[in-house]
Amino acid sequence: MSFGELRIYNSLTRKKEIFEPLHAPHVGLYVCGPTVYSDVHLGNCRTFTMFDVVYRYLSFLGYKVRYVRNITDVGHLVGDADEGEDKIAKKAKLENLEPMEIVQRYTNGFHDVMKALNNISPSIEPTATGHIPEQISLVERIIENGYAYERNGSVYFDVEKYNQNYHYGKLSGRNIEEQLAGHRTLDAQEEKRQPVDFAIWKKANPEHIMRWHSPWGEGFPGWHLECSVMSMKYLGNEFDIHGGGLDLQFPHHECEIAQAVAGSGKDPVRYWMHSNMLTMNGTKMSKSLGNVIMPAELFEGTNALMSEAYSPMVLRFFMLQTHYRSTMDISDDALKAAKSGYLKLINALRTIRNMDYENTAEDIQINEKAVKDIQKSIDTIHKGLNDDFNTAVALSGIFNLVKKVNTLQLGQLLPAQLGKETFELLKHSLLRISEDVLGLQEETPNLSPLIDVVLDMYKQAKESKDYDKVDALRQEAKAIGIVFRDLKNGSIWAYEE
Numbered sequence: 001m002s003f004g005e006l007r008i009y010n011s012l013t014r015k016k017e018i019f020e021p022l023h024a025p026h027v028g029l030y031v032c033g034p035t036v037y038s039d040v041h042l043g044n045c046r047t048f049t050m051f052d053v054v055y056r057y058l059s060f061l062g063y064k065v066r067y068v069r070n071i072t073d074v075g076h077l078v079g080d081a082d083e084g085e086d087k088i089a090k091k092a093k094l095e096n097l098e099p100m101e102i103v104q105r106y107t108n109g110f111h112d113v114m115k116a117l118n119n120i121s122p123s124i125e126p127t128a129t130g131h132i133p134e135q136i137s138l139v140e141r142i143i144e145n146g147y148a149y150e151r152n153g154s155v156y157f158d159v160e161k162y163n164q165n166y167h168y169g170k171l172s173g174r175n176i177e178e179q180l181a182g183h184r185t186l187d188a189q190e191e192k193r194q195p196v197d198f199a200i201w202k203k204a205n206p207e208h209i210m211r212w213h214s215p216w217g218e219g220f221p222g223w224h225l226e227c228s229v230m231s232m233k234y235l236g237n238e239f240d241i242h243g244g245g246l247d248l249q250f251p252h253h254e255c256e257i258a259q260a261v262a263g264s265g266k267d268p269v270r271y272w273m274h275s276n277m278l279t280m281n282g283t284k285m286s287k288s289l290g291n292v293i294m295p296a297e298l299f300e301g302t303n304a305l306m307s308e309a310y311s312p313m314v315l316r317f318f319m320l321q322t323h324y325r326s327t328m329d330i331s332d333d334a335l336k337a338a339k340s341g342y343l344k345l346i347n348a349l350r351t352i353r354n355m356d357y358e359n360t361a362e363d364i365q366i367n368e369k370a371v372k373d374i375q376k377s378i379d380t381i382h383k384g385l386n387d388d389f390n391t392a393v394a395l396s397g398i399f400n401l402v403k404k405v406n407t408l409q410l411g412q413l414l415p416a417q418l419g420k421e422t423f424e425l426l427k428h429s430l431l432r433i434s435e436d437v438l439g440l441q442e443e444t445p446n447l448s449p450l451i452d453v454v455l456d457m458y459k460q461a462k463e464s465k466d467y468d469k470v471d472a473l474r475q476e477a478k479a480i481g482i483v484f485r486d487l488k489n490g491s492i493w494a495y496e497e
């Protein structure tokens with residue numbers, strides 16, 4: 001089955017482009033991972049979930065994706081600048097632990113959250129500390145090519161020199177000439193030639209605990225270096241997609257391009273993708289601003305701004321309701337609405353999964369309008385996903401299918417009125433897109449057999465007209481978010497929407 005052409009908005013060209021992999025059916029996808037000095041917040045989760053959908057949709061289309069997402073475990077300094085403490089080393093000192101204990105703890109926590117959100121593990125999850133020799137050799141190549149200089153054991157990227165031959169600022173659109181001309185002069189003790197230069201290797205001060213031998217003495221790599229090295233090591237000198245949050249576009253990704261070009265003469269990335277920020281009251285959710293909500297607070301219902309607990313799947317559904325290039329504001333109301341939408345979807349998935357095509361009567365006419373509606377909705381879903389992974393549009397198509405499933409459940413529409421092909425297409429599309437592409441699934445399917453037992457008790461109580469028991473069972477079920485529905489051909493249970 002052909003799903004049409006996929007278009008991706010390329011941040012580099014600022015255009016939507018038809019996706020043409022360099023080595024189809026293989027696709028290389030690199031996503032900047034977390035800096036593991038603290039737990040990820042919901043903002044981080046948005047970006048990682050968004051790229052999980054990119055990975056899932058590309059796989060759904062039949063591509064064999066090598067998905068690389070790194071772990072930053074050294075080199076990211078407090079303030080994201082070239083001076084200051086390493087974020088991980090700082091936390092280690094504070095807690096009197098080894099830096100690698102900090103790294104392990106928050107990597108484990110990150111994995112737990114990704115699992116709860118049903119984000120698929122990347123194919124490779126390389127760490128910055130595991131690639132120090134490769135980073136040193138890239139620094140050497142950049143120096144050899146004349147785009148970096150050493151000062152007192154640190155190495156800086158020469159932005160002005162680079163910009164004479166290439167274009168520093170091509171990704172972020174920043175005008176480097178203005179910055180070069182208008183900048184303050186540097187203090188005598190500063191090592192950089194220009195304030196815009198950035199460190200690719202830093203000398204370790206005596207108190208700096210994370211340090212490695214290098215041709216320039218003991219030190220550690222600059223933050224931007226790891227992604228240049230690891231993306232090219234695992235995906236090649238040219239690869240398809242590089243992604244991350246919009247806040248990484250500058251300086252992180254701009255510097256990555258400069259390093260790769262300065263080292264190898266070529267920009268390795270074909271499509272640059274950036275997901276927009278999760279905000280609260282219009283302000284970016286960020287650790288430095290202190291306005292973060294942590295996943296655990298949301299899942300356990302301990303966040304003061306939230307009236308109840310929201311599960312990981314509700315959070316995922318909420319995130320998919322907005323296209324990834326738009327900002328998205330989180331609030332209790334928005335999550336409440338997402339919860340209701342998610343449960344509607346899950347109820348429909350349960351219904352259609354358990355429904356089989358049957359045609360007992362011979363004189364049943366095909367309902368042409370319903371067939372057309374279903375085809376149109378499936379079309380909407382694929383058009384949405386093909387239009388730069390527009391999950392919001394895809395969800396609108398999915399909800400049209402959900403409506404059809406509900407009419408099937410109520411017996412207002414019969415599978416036979418759709419014909420076998422359309423019925424199977426509806427079933428297949430709804431389940432595969434929701435579960436495989438969007439990663440939305442029932443959270444407690446293991447409870448179903450138990451609820452089935454309670455449903456049987458409910459049916460018996462109804463049959464024997466024991467209405468007190470019927471009420472009591474209804475209430476007990478409601479307490480765990482379950483309702484009984486009495487349909488034409490019997491009673492069923494569903495999640496309370």
Ligand code: AMP
Pocket residue numbers: 032033034035036042043044045046047244245246247248275276277278279284285286
């Ligand atoms: P960090 O660990 O801070 O380097 O961030 C990990 C990822 O989360 C990066 O891709 C960031 O761009 C992304 N990120 C950080 N804050 C937000 C936010 N408020 N909304 C969406 N993504 C974010």
Ligand code: ZN
Pocket residue numbers: 031032033227244252
């Ligand atoms: Zn990166």
